[in-house]
Amino acid sequence: MAEIVIRNLRKEFGDFTAVQSSSFKIEDGEFFMLLGPSGCGKTTTLRMIAGLELPTSGEIYIDGEEVGQRPASKRDIAFVFQMFALYPHMNVRKNISYPLVSQGMSKREVSAKVDEVTRILGIEDILDRPVGGLSGGDRQRVALGRAIVRDPKAFMMDEPLGALDAEFREHMAEELRALHDRMGATTVYVTHDQLEAMQMGDKIVVMNHGVIEQFGTPQDIYDKPSTMFVAEFIGSPSMNFLRFHGQVHAGSSSVMMHHEELLVPKAQEPFEGDLVYGIRPEHISLNDNGTLRGEVRAAEYLGTTQIVTLKTGNGELKARIPSDQSVRAGEHVGLEFDGATVTLFDNQSGRALRSDLNEGVLSHG
Amino acid sequence: MSGYSITEPSSRQKWVAGTLVIVYAIITLLPLVWIITTGFKSPVDAIAYPPKVVFEPSLEGYVNLFTTRTRIGQEQLEALPPPATWYEEIVRDRDMVIAGPSRYGERFLNSVIIGFGSTFLSVFLGTLAAYAFSRFKVPLKDDLLFFILSTRMMPPIAVAIPIFLMFRKLGLSDTHLGMILLYTAVNISLAVWLLKGFIDEIPREYEEAALIDGYTRFQAFYKVVLPQAATGIASTAIFCLIFSWNEYAFAVLLTSGTAQTAPPFIPTIIGVGGQDWPAVAAGATLFLIPVMVFTILLRKHLLRGITFGAVRK
Numbered sequence: 311m312a313e314i315v316i317r318n319l320r321k322e323f324g325d326f327t328a329v330q331s332s333s334f335k336i337e338d339g340e341f342f343m344l345l346g347p348s349g350c351g352k353t354t355t356l357r358m359i360a361g362l363e364l365p366t367s368g369e370i371y372i373d374g375e376e377v378g379q380r381p382a383s384k385r386d387i388a389f390v391f392q393m394f395a396l397y398p399h400m401n402v403r404k405n406i407s408y409p410l411v412s413q414g415m416s417k418r419e420v421s422a423k424v425d426e427v428t429r430i431l432g433i434e435d436i437l438d439r440p441v442g443g444l445s446g447g448d449r450q451r452v453a454l455g456r457a458i459v460r461d462p463k464a465f466m467m468d469e470p471l472g473a474l475d476a477e478f479r480e481h482m483a484e485e486l487r488a489l490h491d492r493m494g495a496t497t498v499y500v501t502h503d504q505l506e507a508m509q510m511g512d513k514i515v516v517m518n519h520g521v522i523e524q525f526g527t528p529q530d531i532y533d534k535p536s537t538m539f540v541a542e543f544i545g546s547p548s549m550n551f552l553r554f555h556g557q558v559h560a561g562s563s564s565v566m567m568h569h570e571e572l573l574v575p576k577a578q579e580p581f582e583g584d585l586v587y588g589i590r591p592e593h594i595s596l597n598d599n600g601t602l603r604g605e606v607r608a609a610e611y612l613g614t615t616q617i618v619t620l621k622t623g624n625g626e627l628k629a630r631i632p633s634d635q636s637v638r639a640g641e642h643v644g645l646e647f648d649g650a651t652v653t654l655f656d657n658q659s660g661r662a663l664r665s666d667l668n669e670g671v672l673s674h675g
Numbered sequence: 676m677s678g679y680s681i682t683e684p685s686s687r688q689k690w691v692a693g694t695l696v697i698v699y700a701i702i703t704l705l706p707l708v709w710i711i712t713t714g715f716k717s718p719v720d721a722i723a724y725p726p727k728v729v730f731e732p733s734l735e736g737y738v739n740l741f742t743t744r745t746r747i748g749q750e751q752l753e754a755l756p757p758p759a760t761w762y763e764e765i766v767r768d769r770d771m772v773i774a775g776p777s778r779y780g781e782r783f784l785n786s787v788i789i790g791f792g793s794t795f796l797s798v799f800l801g802t803l804a805a806y807a808f809s810r811f812k813v814p815l816k817d818d819l820l821f822f823i824l825s826t827r828m829m830p831p832i833a834v835a836i837p838i839f840l841m842f843r844k845l846g847l848s849d850t851h852l853g854m855i856l857l858y859t860a861v862n863i864s865l866a867v868w869l870l871k872g873f874i875d876e877i878p879r880e881y882e883e884a885a886l887i888d889g890y891t892r893f894q895a896f897y898k899v900v901l902p903q904a905a906t907g908i909a910s911t912a913i914f915c916l917i918f919s920w921n922e923y924a925f926a927v928l929l930t931s932g933t934a935q936t937a938p939p940f941i942p943t944i945i946g947v948g949g950q951d952w953p954a955v956a957a958g959a960t961l962f963l964i965p966v967m968v969f970t971i972l973l974r975k976h977l978l979r980g981i982t983f984g985a986v987r988k
Contacts, residue, residue, distance in 0.1 A: 362883050382886040389887045395880035399902040409888035456888070 312373035312463040312496055313338045314359060319368035321354050328354040330520045331368070336464075336513070339494045341487070343511035345501055347543070351520040353468055356500045360466045361385045373463055388457035392469040394449045396441040396456070403437045406455045413460075427459045430489070446474045450482055454489070464496040471506065483510055504544045508532065516540050526671060534668035535653060538660040541588050547617060549588045552624040553657060557582035565654065568623065570602060573649025575667035584657035591617065593648040594629035596637065600644030606637050620645065707963075713956035721952040735769075736953025738762045740779050740944070740961075744771040779958060782940040787965060788851055789936055790920040793858035797915045798908055800859070801866025802874075806896060808867070809874040810882075820871075823864045831861050832924045842929055849934045857929070858919035865918075866911050873907025874900065909973040920966050937962050 314336040321329040329351040336342045344352040357363040359370055361382030370378045377385050388409075396405050403424060410420045428434045431451045436444065441452060450470065457465055470486070471479045487510050490497055501507050507514050508528040516523045516531060516539075524536040535541035541549040554567040558577045565574055567587060574587075596618070604620035604627060616633045619626060622645070629645070637643070654663045662668055684692070713721050715732040744766055755772070758764040766773050804823075808816060838857065839848075847853030877900060885895035901908075927939045941958045944951055 360887060362886070382883070383889045383891060387887065389884065391880045391884065393878060393880055395878065395884040397881060397884070397899060408885075412889035412894075456884075460888075 313371075314342075314464060314496060314498065315369075315371040316355070316359070317369045317371070319355065319358060319370065320366045321351075321358060321363060322366045328520055329358070329365075332517075332522050334515055334522065334525050336496060336498060339496055341490050341497045341499065341510060341512045343499050343501060343507040343514040344517065345504060345507040345511075345514050345543075346517035346523075348502055349519075350517040352500045352502075352515075352517050355517070356466050356468055356498055359464075359498060360387055360389050362389075386460075386462050387464045387466055388460060388462040390453050390457050390465065390467040390470045392472045394453040394473070396449060396452055398442060401438055401440050402433065402444070402452050402455075405441060405452055406459050409456060409460045423459055424455075427455045430458070430492075431455050447478050447482060450474065454486075458489075458493065458495075462495075464498065467497065467499045469501055470499075471503075472501075479506075486510065505546070508544070516543060518543075530671050533651065534662075534671045535588070536662050536668070536672045538586060538588070538655045538662075541653065541655070541662075545590060547591050547628045547630075549590050549653075550594070550627045551655075552587040552589070552622075552627070554585055554587065554624065555583070556585050558585070558654060558663065564649075572602075572647060572652075574652045574654055575650055575665040577654070578664040578666065578669065581654075581656060581663050586655040586657045588653045588655055588662075589647055590651060591628045591630040593651045594627065594631075595646045595648075596629065596631055596635065596643045597646040598644045600646040602645045602647075603642055604645050606639050606641045606643060608639060609637050710956045711960050714953055714960045716953050716956075718949075718951060718953055721956070722950070733765075733953075734762070735765050736951070736955075736957040738765050739951055739954040740957045741777055742766070743774045743777050744769075745774045746771050778935075778940065779937070779944075782935055782937045783961065785851065785930075785934055786920060786936040786938070786962070789854045789858065789934070790916055790965075792851070792855040793862065793919045794912055794916040796855060796859040797862035797866045798870075798912050801863055801870050801911060802901075802904065802908060804863075804867045805870035805874050806900065808871050810879070820868075823867050826860070826864045835925065835928055838925070839928055849930050849932055851934050854926070854930060854934055854936070857925060858915075858922060862915040862918055866915060869911045869914070870904065870907050873904050873911075877903045913970055913973055916969055917966060 316335070317333050319329060319332045320327070332351075332355060344355055346352045354363060358365045358378075359372075361377070361380060361384070365378050368378065369376050372385060372387070382389075397408065400408065406427060407420045407424050410423060415423070424437075425434075428437060431454060433448060433451050433455065436448055436452075441449060444452065450473075453470070467486075471482050474482055483506060499507075499510065511528055513526065514528055514531050515525045518539050524531055524540045526534075531540060532544055535544065535549070538551065542551075552567065554565075556566055558565055558574070558579075558581050560577055560580045563573060563576045564571050565585065565587065566572075572587060592615075602622060604622040607619040607621050607626070609619070610617040611633060614633060615630050616635075616637075618629045618631055618637055620629060620643070627645070631637075650667070653668065654665065655661065656663060662672060664672060712730075714736045715734070716727070716730050717733045717735055720727050720730045720733075721736075742762070747770070749770070752767065752770060752772075755767075758767050763773060807813060808820060813819065842848045842853055842857075845853075847856070881899045881903065882892075882895040885899045886892065890898065921938065922936075923938045926936045930936060930939065937958070941955060941962070944954050944958060
């Protein structure tokens with residue numbers, strides 16, 4: 311198992327820059343998520359770590375060794391493809407044993423290894439079946455089997471649950487995480503699904519347009535987004551943005567938005583100009599004491615909570631409130647914001663302003 | 676009628692479709708049946724009018740195909756010892772004796788060498804080229820592909836005279852190598868284009884998985900891509916073989932002796948011993964067999980979608 315360090319990694323395809331100077335570090339045994347919308351460069355980054363693409367510039371260290379320009383076959387990592395890429399002309403057993411055969415392992419050892427792996431994955435009974443007729447979940451397990459059978463230094467997974475049915479995904483996600491915890495293998499996992507990333511990852515890198523927007527634990531990324539892109543991409547419904555023109559002073563704990571004083575975490579840098587007041591839906595409560603007023607547009611019932619869409623003088627807001635609180639469309643209600651959770655952004659650059667809340671997190675970004 | 680389905684054909688539609696297939700099969704198979712039966716007719720029955728559908732089968736056509744014969748006088752014939760073999764007996768019945776074997780066997784062998792040789796070469800080179808065009812960044816890729824295709828834009832025989840002169844200068848006239856190279860040159864564009872289509876369809880992930888599993892690029896090609904491309908390779912091989920096997924014009928022009936293939940030879944049977952239609956038909960019948968066997972052997976590759984289900988689309 312290994313630690314992976316990426317330094318100033320860059321990849322260009324002709325005129326198009328897929329990845330711009332990425333740097334991050336994946337600790338030994340970490341379940342690491344590369345998250346972002348399609349075309350953001352996450353898959354390219356993963357393929358560069360695996361050796362399926364060679365970087366234009368920059369370094370990749372696996373276990374302290376620089377491998378940036380080495381072919382995939384010399385890096386000792388395993389890759390699970392979104393489409394599984396099981397060899398269609400071989401049965402399950404051959405598929406799983408194929409990586410071992412390339413190492414010149416003896417038949418006895420190969421079969422012992424395959425037996426061990428199939429027991430871990432619970433696929434002993436399909437060993438002699440052709441891969442063509444397998445269900446999505448079984449194919450996924452075979453693909454995992456082919457990856458873990460070799461005891462590689464690290465696992466690369468490119469949206470491995472993307473091809474599964476929704477109901478089965480949840481189950482496989484748990485299985486994957488359990489497998490990871492059991493083996494303690496460094497895993498780099500690409501996904502565009504923020505829920506999957508939050509649910510499974512130890513650390514997350516959020517990418518957009520080939521740039522790393524933020525790097526950190528799921529909690530940090532959710533609570534202390536470093537850019538508006540991250541704030542919007544993570545969480546469902548996403549963070550509310552209230553735009554206004556104003557200023558913050560270093561050390562102040564409130565901002566004036568259209569003559570309304572709103573609390574914010576203590577600011578650490580002064581700013582004047584177009585600001586964005588970012589607040590998560592669950593940090594808005596409906597309370598008649600609230601100074602800000604809004605009109606209820608709609609309520610979506612979600613079981614324990616409900617999402618209320620409100621129209622305010624500063625634009626539309628979504629609030630997540632307990633579902634036993636009754637709201638009617640058309641009703642005017644007071645709104646209360648939990649100021650301690652707020653992030654202020656510079657509207658122009660999309661960058662979060664430093665405050666007591668996100669101190670120490672932004673420096674990663 | 677209880678229900679109506681747009682995917683399941685009705686019994687009436689099935690009946691119409693079945694009838695059409697049978698009618699089509701009869702139309703296309705009739706000339707073949709005629710050739711095969713003519714091969715087993717006696718020369719008289721073969722040109723009988725009205726044509727004979729029921730006849731007494733005879734192997735005379737096949738005997739004549741493989742032998743050269745001399746007519747001899749009645750006294751000489753009686754002086755000979757009785758015929759030792761069944762085919763000598765057939766020949767004696769026509770007041771002739773066998774002078775020696777005909778050249779059909781050699782010509783047939785030439786066809787096999789040239790046909791299969793050029794097919795192998797076309798498919799071999801075509802697969803490598805198609806893989807390169809499909810997977811690698813080749814400078815001027817589109818222009819090169821167009822250039823390769825452009826060799827099919829006129830009938831090959833249009834350049835017969837330059838090729839004839841070129842072959843004479845290079846000493847390739849009437850050689851096996853010359854004919855193999857010529858047919859390969861004609862077939863290669865078809866092979867590259869057909870195979871590129873098949874290889875494009877094979878997801879790159881298979882090779883990438885093999886690369887990650889510790890195989891080299893060539894091993895990945897050989898062990899993973901080739902088995903996947905088997906269907907495409909088989910159908911390309913059939914197309915190439917049918918062309919080079921049946922090719923007549925270049926064979927007439929460029930071969931006359933050592934490397935002559937069967938197509939130009941078969942018509943020469945007429946004129947040697949009169950209009951010997953049964954022998955011509957016998958030659959044509961035997962000539963059909965290799966391509967038929969080859970196609971039937973590769974048929975399962977044509978029909979079996981071996982990649983089916985391995986990748987979710």
